[in-house]
Amino acid sequence: MRPEGSLTYWVPERLRQGFCGVGRAAQALVELEPVNAQARKAFSRQREKMERRRKPHLDRRGAVIQSVPGFWANVIANHPQMSALITDEDEDMLSYMVSLEVEEEKHPVHLCKIMLFFRSNPYFQNKVITKEYLVNITEYRASHSTPIEWYLDYEVEAYRRRHHNSSLNFFNWFSDHNFAGSNKIAESPDRSYVRTCGAIPCNTTRG
The missing domain is CATH 1.20.5 (Single alpha-helices involved in coiled-coils or other helix-helix interfaces)
Known part of the structure; x- marks a missing residue:
């Protein structure tokens, strides 16, 4: 009922x-x-x-x-897209580079970290310079870069390269995520070198 x-x-x-x-x-x-x-x-x-x-x-x-002496300097300087960023000074700095590693983290956010390792050199004190990207389905965005600790003897020249040079150079691009063009990642011509972090100009990847 x-x-x-x-x-x-x-x-x-x-x-x-x-x-x-x-x-x-x-x-x-x-x-x-x-x-x-x-x-x-x-x-x-x-x-x-x-x-x-x-x-x-x-x-x-x-x-x-x-x-191999100067391996990374040659790889990056001869890369089709990266070569446009490389100045003579960049190439000399890159001659002190000994390794490149990529780490990927997916929690709590999808993050790609590119790390350049250097031996002692006359330009800066950093042993490691890092650039981080936040990654999603549609894009990647630079979120953090390691500030370069320039030696006093080179600090004035580094300032000039950053503030009085209209063209983008490699170390300005890599070390400052707020720099114009910092979000760009060069696309590797060999897709076998690329993992989910996006295209990178090397074949040494970890993570």
Whole structure:
């Protein structure tokens, strides 16, 4: 018996079936979540395993690269897009570069970190210069760059290069994420060198 004052609505059969279908789909997703979680853990373990297997190879390759004088200066200066940024001074600074590494973090945000490693040189004190990019589906955006700690003997020239040079040069581009053109990442002509962080002008990637 229907309670006094209650209303009864007629619901078409197709609509009623649709509601039931949505409910069943939602229930199926809930039931699949443990399976998805297990799959994510398995993928993470497999990725870590592959990274451990790759590390000795990357270390050996890094040692070979470090034994080649001026390797990174030549790679970057001869890159089709990067070459436009390289001045003679940049090339000399890059001759002290010994390694390049890329790290990728996906939590709490998708972040790509490019790190340049240098031996002692007459220009700056930094052993590592870092540039970070926030990455999403449609774009990447420079979010942080390591300030370069110039030696006093070169500080005046570094200031001139930054404030009185209308053209973008490599170290201004890399070390200041607020600099015009800083968001650009040179596209590698060899796509096998590229990982999910975006195109980079090298083949040494980790993370």
